[in-house]
């Protein structure tokens with residue numbers, strides 16, 4: 001098993017894929033809890049906030065394993081869904097951003 005599938009496996013096992021679901025707008029914010037910080041993933045535009053993301057894109061033309069993790073979590077429905085109200089959206093986003 002390579003390094004990437006190991007990392008993917010541990011994310012799946014530990015249910016580290018989180019969907020922050022805002023109502024009533026139904027906005028979705030995906031994060032994965034990493035070793036030190038939380039990464040912000042946008043699966044629709046294939047974006048991840050982690051340090052390895054640009055490197056992988058430049059070097060391998062592939063997104064990092066966090067984006068794969070979100071896709072797999074969706075398929076396997078192994079998602080930790082946390083519901084918020086829309087009023088909390090701004091606070092949530094700024095706390096994610098300061099965490100990056």
Ligand SMILES: [Zn+2]
Pocket residue numbers: 039048049050051052053064065066067
């Ligand atoms: Zn990433």
